[in-house]
Amino acid sequence: MDELIEQFAVEARELVEQASGDLLALEADPGNRERLESAFRAMHTLKGSVGLFELGPMQDVLHQAEDLLSKARAGDIAVDVALIDPLLAVIEWVEECIDGIVETGRLSDVQEKQASRLFGLLTRDVSDRPRDEPDGGEPAAASAIASDWALRLLAQMPPNDRGGSLVAIRYEPHPECFFNGDDPLATISRLPDLRHVELSLKTPPPETGHYDPFRCNLVIEALCGGPLAAVEAALRLIPDQVTLVTLADPAAEASASDTTPARLPERASTTMRVESSRIDTLIEIAGELVTAKNSLVPLAQDARESGNASLARRIHASHQEIERLVGALYGAVTQARMIPLEHSFRRFPKLVRETSAKLGKAIDLVIEGETVEADRDIVESLFEPLLHIVRNSLDHGIEPEDVRKQASKPPRGRIHLQARQRGDRIEIDIADDGRGMDAARVRQAAVERGLITAQDAPALSHRDALQFVFAPGFSTASAVSDLSGRGVGLDVVRRSIERLGGTVEMQSTQGAGTIFTLKLPVSFAMTPLLVIEVGGERFGISMADVIETHKLAANSIQPVRAGKAFVLRDRTIPLLFLADLLRLPARDTDAEDLKVLIVRSGDDDVGIAVDAIAERAQTLTRPLTGLLQAVPGIAGTTLLGDGKVLLVLDLEELIG
Amino acid sequence: MTVTLKQKTVRLSGSCGVEEADTLVEYLTSRPDLEVDLRAATSIHTALWQALMMFRPPITGPAPPPLLPDAVISAVTRFLTRPL
Structure with missing residues (x-):
């Protein structure tokens, strides 16, 4: 049970x-x-x-x-x-x-x-049809009388407006209804698919001079094509003043009775439900196979060194074959983890609907590309950052209707959530047509927060200045809290997207709106890693982060203010020591050549000195989960051929 | 003022709420020769429509975009053009 x-x-x-x-x-x-x-x-x-x-x-x-x-x-x-x-x-x-x-x-x-x-x-819907079920619900006499006016109304209606089932409405507003704030003609105007209206006066016009303008003397009769439920909804505040009769369309009736028995189209099921943990186990095994396969390389090396070149070649050939199969296996299992972005996206229509009602703003949400697929972890982890961005747009981006009207914008705001696949990455745009951000204000706030000097600020491009909203701590700056509130928590958004191996960018035009673009991997693919040594420990660094490796003579290092730098191809590049960044014991480097990784940090190249560059490996890096998530500077973990766990560094976070 | 009198024409402009019915009826009762111009009105309360139906002055407008759905406007028009 x-x-x-x-x-x-x-x-x-x-x-x-x-x-x-x-x-x-x-x-x-x-x-x-x-x-x-x-x-x-x-x-x-x-x-x-x-x-x-x-x-x-x-x-x-x-x-x-x-x-x-x-x-x-x-x-x-x-x-x-x-x-x-x-x-x-x-x-x-x-x-x-x-x-x-x-x-x-x-x-x-x-x-x-x-x-x-x-x-x-x-x-209370169309299921009751007075003309066919005379003894259903209402007393027959009442419905016969009611139908009288309804049928007369139907006869008054131009023939080409008929068709489909109709609802006849007789609305006799209460004489004092104007005092209740009623506007009967406006009420009638809101009926769905209003086809025909007849107006009459309850009492003939009195002698002039005795007319009371605040007494309602109208009888309104109408025919509309909307379903009874919709009509009732439109008239829900005045149920005592209206009489409704449904007039069924004979043609529709006949066809309806054919199709009403609910029959499901028989569809052969091509899917099965599998617990996600089972797929995860498969992926783990595939990941272990990757590492197990890597151990064949040193084996071939051993064979070659012991003089058995042909064995070495055979091992090498098997290694390649296994590598291909493992790659295919890994691809197939990751495919099984792929789910459409819809899983995250579909929570937004309701959210936008509710929030916009709460805020009193009329906002349309347009969703595109929800069928694009990505790894389940990525799709699920996307919801929070997306929510953050969408909420920002709702709260601060989209202006109230009167402000929009003044700015000659359509009164309804619009948020566009669009996803597309670009090779092995997905891109998601979250665009609003709201008030946008003021780059000058962001620039000023960045100066106030000490993120940039007042001298450098004017040189920043509009676009670059805006990126400061992602800076940690920028969020709490009181100076920007009224800056469409945008800075709030965007550093968190950026961090969670980066943890998934993605990036986030923002563009904004004041008065025209803001667009966030998230770029993410489709899945946690096998990535080439560079294994380095520092302070007696080994760490992985994604090859994608490393532009080149460089051997640097100790005497070519120049002190620059508090730091160090060196010249590479006529450019001065700041030099950082990974041991310092990781707070590991530094080696005495004065006498030796340095191994330096040139990596990109923002728009600049930075040299990072390591003790040794050990090897390259194809591995599967999984993002950290649980408590480890909070450890700064670590992008994830991976297993090495010898079964050891290797921490993969997030260089950008370390440098920043 | 959303109900204003200029020469021989009562002009309804903007959003004409129920409270304007009084002014309109005063004009219409005081001078039977007045015309009513609805072209500048953006919304007209039922109380004013009812007054127009009672006094049946010559009417200009309303202008598009429609104040009310066609079916309602044509019902008013039919009422006003129906012989007494």
């Missing part, structure tokens, strides 16, 4: 996510057939799995929700806010219930009450 519930929880959460993603997509694009089908399937499957347990009320709600989606599929009801809002409410409710169900196997009392409320929201 427990296992069954656990399985249910996993599946239900997935289905909830699927349905909520589909519904939000439908809200933006009601004509999206695929999303409608997908939402229906999710609801259908969810109902099915709920049916395994004693969750009657939830079953009823989901059944009703599925029914509505099935009607929408048949084209019987429109896909619009009035349909989607209650369905989203159902999905959210299901999501909230899952934890409780796992614990107790049932719904709480509160949740059961919510169920009946949700059920009410859903059932």
Whole structure:
């Protein structure tokens, strides 16, 4: 039983996510057939799995929700806010219930009450058709009278506006309704797919002079094509003043009854659910194979040295063959860990929807490229930094509507989340059309924070100046807190992206918006490492960081202020000692030549002196997890051929 | 002022709320010869529409973009052009 519930929880959460993603997509694009089908399937499957347990009320709600989606599929009801809002409410409710169900196997009392409320929201829909079910619900006489005016209204409507099922509305505003702030014609105007309106006066115009302008004397009758639920939603504040009648379209009715029985398209399943830890084990084994294979190289060396050149050649040949296979194996297993970015992206529509409502800003979120895939760790770790950037855009980037209007911008703000694949890397843009950042202010704040001298500041390009928002500590500077609040925590964003092996850049134009570009690896690929020795210990450095290695005579080092430098091809390059950076005991280097790695730090080259350069290795570097994550200067760990763990240094962090 | 009188024309401009109904009705009751110009209005409260339907003055506008959906505007128009 427990296992069954656990399985249910996993599946239900997935289905909830699927349905909520589909519904939000439908809200933006009601004509999206695929999303409608997908939402229906999710609801259908969810109902099915709920049916395994004693969750009657939830079953009823989901059944009703599925029914509505099935009607929408048949084209019987429109896909619009009035349909989607209650369905989203159902999905959210299901999501909230899952934890409780796992614990107790049932719904709480509160949740059961919510169920009946949700059920009410859903059932007041087009399912009742007065003309076909004269004895369903209302007394027959009442509906016959009601239909009278409705049919007359239908007759008044120009024939070419008819078609589809219609809702007839008779709205007799209360005479005192103006005092309640009602604006009846505006209310009617908000009805979905309004086709026809007739106005009349309850009482004939009085003698002039006796007219009370604040007494409502209107009767409004209207026909609209929207689903009953949407009409009811639009009129929810004045239920006592309106009468509604649904007028079914005979043609639609006939076709609807053909398609309503919910039948799922039979699809052969081509996927299977595998626990991610199993795939991780495979990857670990593949990683160990990589290192095991590396030990063949010294073996071949031994064979050659002991005079057996042919054995050495054979070992070498096997090594190459194994290397190829291990590479393929590793590629295949990493492929199994790839998931679409959608897993992180799909949480944003809801977030933006809720936050923008809370902030009172109208904001559209456009998502593109959510099908681009990357390693599961990368996709999942991306959510936090993305969230940070999107929140910044919502809070500080996008201006309030009145400010936007003054700036001749469209009143609705826009955030564009776009992903694309570039070779073995992915690029993600997060662009907003908000107020942008003031480079001059960033520059000034950078000077105030001592990040740059006042003399150097003006020489900085607009773009370079903006990058200071990523500087650690810049965030807390009170001087920039009103600087669209942007600096806040962006150093954290940069660090988490860099930990994933990525980079983050920002461009901003004041008044026009800001764009963040994240560049990340698709997966944690095997990378060539340079193994170096310093202070008696060995460390790995990614070859990608090293521009060249250089042997430096001790006497060519020149002291420059507090530091040291040397000249390489007519350029002065600062020299740092890795032992100092790692706080390891320094070797007496005065007499010897120095081994120096030339690495790039920002826009400058820096020389880093090490004791020895040991070897090169193809290894798989995994990012640090848990407590180790907080250790600065360490990019990850890798296994060496001799089975030892090697720390891989993050040079940029060490230098900075 | 969103309801203003200039020569023979009552002009509704901008957002005309329910509170303007009084002013409009005063003009319309005091002078039956007045015309009403809706072209500068951006929104008109039902109370004002109702006053127009009661007094049926000659009306110019409203101008596009529509203040209300076509179906509502044409209902008002039909009402106003219907013989008493």
